[in-house]
Amino acid sequence: MTSSIRTCLWFRDGRGREAAEFYCALIPGSRVEATFDISGDGAAWLIDFTLGGVPYQILDAGPMFTLSEAVSIAVETDDQAETDRLWAALTANGGEESHCGWLKDRYGVSWQVFPRRLTELTLKADKEVSAKAIAAMMKQKKIDIAAIEAAVRA
Numbered sequence: 001m002t003s004s005i006r007t008c009l010w011f012r013d014g015r016g017r018e019a020a021e022f023y024c025a026l027i028p029g030s031r032v033e034a035t036f037d038i039s040g041d042g043a044a045w046l047i048d049f050t051l052g053g054v055p056y057q058i059l060d061a062g063p064m065f066t067l068s069e070a071v072s073i074a075v076e077t078d079d080q081a082e083t084d085r086l087w088a089a090l091t092a093n094g095g096e097e098s099h100c101g102w103l104k105d106r107y108g109v110s111w112q113v114f115p116r117r118l119t120e121l122t123l124k125a126d127k128e129v130s131a132k133a134i135a136a137m138m139k140q141k142k143i144d145i146a147a148i149e150a151a152v153r154a
Contacts, residue, residue, distance in 0.1 A: 008057040009067060012063045030052055033048040046059055069104070074114075078116060098141065101113055122134050136150075
């Protein structure tokens with residue numbers, strides 16, 4: 001049996017298509033695949049899209065449910081410049097910074113944005129390196145990999 005699995009994000013404010021288009025513009029290899037008026041009158045929409053090849057769906061269907069930090073989209077970037085670019089775009093226009101690479105965007109979706117190097121340092125077999133990297137990360141909002149590497153060397 002072939003199945004299609006998508007993470008579905010419930011939107012409540014009629015801005016689901018706008019959000020999907022915004023996300024697709026930020027992440028290379030992304031696109032809005034389809035939109036469906038599931039109510040027949042424009043009151044509820046289903047938007048299928050992919051972010052970097054990963055399938056997602058937005059159900060823009062009103063105030064019954066809200067987004068929360070219990071679900072987030074994790075983006076492991078190639079470098080600090082890409083982390084900075086995504087962080088700035090996702091926190092702009094009402095987004096909120098959190099801790100350890102987490103943020104909430106203007107639509108209320110929670111994201112984790114961090115350079116691949118963070119994963120390499122925090123998951124090291126050398127427990128001392130890993131502990132130093134994690135301790136440095138815990139003091140940050142947006143991940144600053146140069147500061148974490150400096151903490152590891154100290």
